[in-house]
Amino acid sequence: MKAVLYARVSSREQEEGFSIAAQLKLIKEYAVKNKLKTMNEFIDIETAKQTGRSNFNSMIDFLRDNPEVKNILCEKTDRLYRNFKDYLTIENLDLRIHLVKENEVLSKESKSHQKFIHGIKILMAKNYVDNLSEEAKKGMLQKAHEGYYPSFAPLGYLNIENELNGRKIKIIGIDPSKSHLIKKIFKLYSTGVYSLQKISHFANEEGLRSRKGHKIHKSAIYKMLKNPIYYGDFKWNNKIYKGKHSAIISKELFDKVQKIFFSKYNKSQKIQKHNFAFTGLLTCAKCGCAITAEIQKEKYVYYHCTSYKGKCGNQFIREEILTEKLGELVKKIRIEPKIINWLKEALLMSHKDEQEYHNSQIKSLQVQYNKLQHRLDKIYIDKLDEIVTTEYYQEKTNEWKDEQSKILNNIERHKEANTNYFEQGLRILELVQKAYSAYLEQDNAGKRNLLNILLSNCTLNDGNLYPTYRKPFDLLTNGLSRSNWSGREDLNLRPLDPEPSALPNCATPRKPQLNYIIIN
Numbered sequence: 001m002k003a004v005l006y007a008r009v010s011s012r013e014q015e016e017g018f019s020i021a022a023q024l025k026l027i028k029e030y031a032v033k034n035k036l037k038t039m040n041e042f043i044d045i046e047t048a049k050q051t052g053r054s055n056f057n058s059m060i061d062f063l064r065d066n067p068e069v070k071n072i073l074c075e076k077t078d079r080l081y082r083n084f085k086d087y088l089t090i091e092n093l094d095l096r097i098h099l100v101k102e103n104e105v106l107s108k109e110s111k112s113h114q115k116f117i118h119g120i121k122i123l124m125a126k127n128y129v130d131n132l133s134e135e136a137k138k139g140m141l142q143k144a145h146e147g148y149y150p151s152f153a154p155l156g157y158l159n160i161e162n163e164l165n166g167r168k169i170k171i172i173g174i175d176p177s178k179s180h181l182i183k184k185i186f187k188l189y190s191t192g193v194y195s196l197q198k199i200s201h202f203a204n205e206e207g208l209r210s211r212k213g214h215k216i217h218k219s220a221i222y223k224m225l226k227n228p229i230y231y232g233d234f235k236w237n238n239k240i241y242k243g244k245h246s247a248i249i250s251k252e253l254f255d256k257v258q259k260i261f262f263s264k265y266n267k268s269q270k271i272q273k274h275n276f277a278f279t280g281l282l283t284c285a286k287c288g289c290a291i292t293a294e295i296q297k298e299k300y301v302y303y304h305c306t307s308y309k310g311k312c313g314n315q316f317i318r319e320e321i322l323t324e325k326l327g328e329l330v331k332k333i334r335i336e337p338k339i340i341n342w343l344k345e346a347l348l349m350s351h352k353d354e355q356e357y358h359n360s361q362i363k364s365l366q367v368q369y370n371k372l373q374h375r376l377d378k379i380y381i382d383k384l385d386e387i388v389t390t391e392y393y394q395e396k397t398n399e400w401k402d403e404q405s406k407i408l409n410n411i412e413r414h415k416e417a418n419t420n421y422f423e424q425g426l427r428i429l430e431l432v433q434k435a436y437s438a439y440l441e442q443d444n445a446g447k448r449n450l451l452n453i454l455l456s457n458c459t460l461n462d463g464n465l466y467p468t469y470r471k472p473f474d475l476l477t478n479g480l481s482r483s484n485w486s487g488r489e490d491l492n493l494r495p496l497d498p499e500p501s502a503l504p505n506c507a508t509p510r511k512p513q514l515n516y517i518i519i520n
């Protein structure tokens, strides 16, 4: 059987003693043992500056070009993926993933519980959170400070590439096909005669379209008229930055428009600012537009299609009913209590080697600490016996105590690394276990957060909800068939067996068997 090999390490990890060589050795031994022929090796070494994974992408290309290669060999989960996008990319290729150190082979045929644990590990992969936000944020903020708008160009501007001191940088430049219309919109509104609705009509008649080709709704006109980018500044993370791009309108015209807003909308703006709990979570099943909300008779909140593409006929839904229905979706995510314990055990086992590493580090640090303590005790006696001078005693005592506190810090770090992993994993399991009761207890903002974790999308069709659950929670909807949750193949022979004794016991969790898939 043909395979590719993937290894990854960051420069920081290299300093801490994790090496590519060790990963390669382990993987190659595994390949020989399991009669897998390595067709290609892909190795990524990441530095602080260069975070892209060019060889991961090359590997994906290679696998696409060579469909007869069906196996990826790598050390463990967090070496292979850094985010869910990676996971989905690989999943779509329909491969067998050999996680050598975790003693696990994953494929489409894997059991649900195995996929679930795998999903949780990806959620916890070291770089997942950092990668998602920090790096991207840092780069964008830096760009904003330099005066370049860091995101997609708003209407009237285009993203263009420019060379600046030898480096390529994406900036925004005026879109000559649209900028005159933007200017006209500001001018019309500044007269105070036209409503946002009228201006929206005007824009659409003139053929102005959004980046995605949609008509310009009045809410988009509102945003446009509030956007300082058109006179030369821009807003980023709620701060105004001086932009280096060309202005479309003058600051005077912008200020004039703001005055009109102030006189017109001073009261009704409060309503516009109302935070509806579930907008942004739902899309219309009939036309694909977003679902928005409004207050009627100053107390009832209704959710309905924005109808950007014209009336689609989808029914309104009251917030109370929607809350209840969303709760039903959360309720579907559950794990039987008996299985939770078994999952915890599986999580623990999957992390055993790392735990052993930290424990051995802690042990050797403790030996060093005790050695220093011994020296400190001895030099104190030497001082009393006047074998050493007071100055020398002071100097050495300070030095060793300093070393001791460094060692204590290190010990703490290793202890933390050990507990963090489990806490994270347990938190996810707990979240799942208590999802519905947590949903009921929380206010609307809390409910929304929870839904955001569990759902990737949800459509609304005449009052009915059609959810898409996020991975790996999709595996837990409607509970899982019991046979699916067992690592034992023999249960498949009688999947309808109602006998609970066939399940792992709650009190004495069975050791998980994660390596039961037989390699041909």
Ligand SMILES: [Zn+2]
Binding pocket: 284, 285, 286, 287, 288, 289, 305, 306, 307, 312, 313, 314
């Ligand atoms: Zn619709």
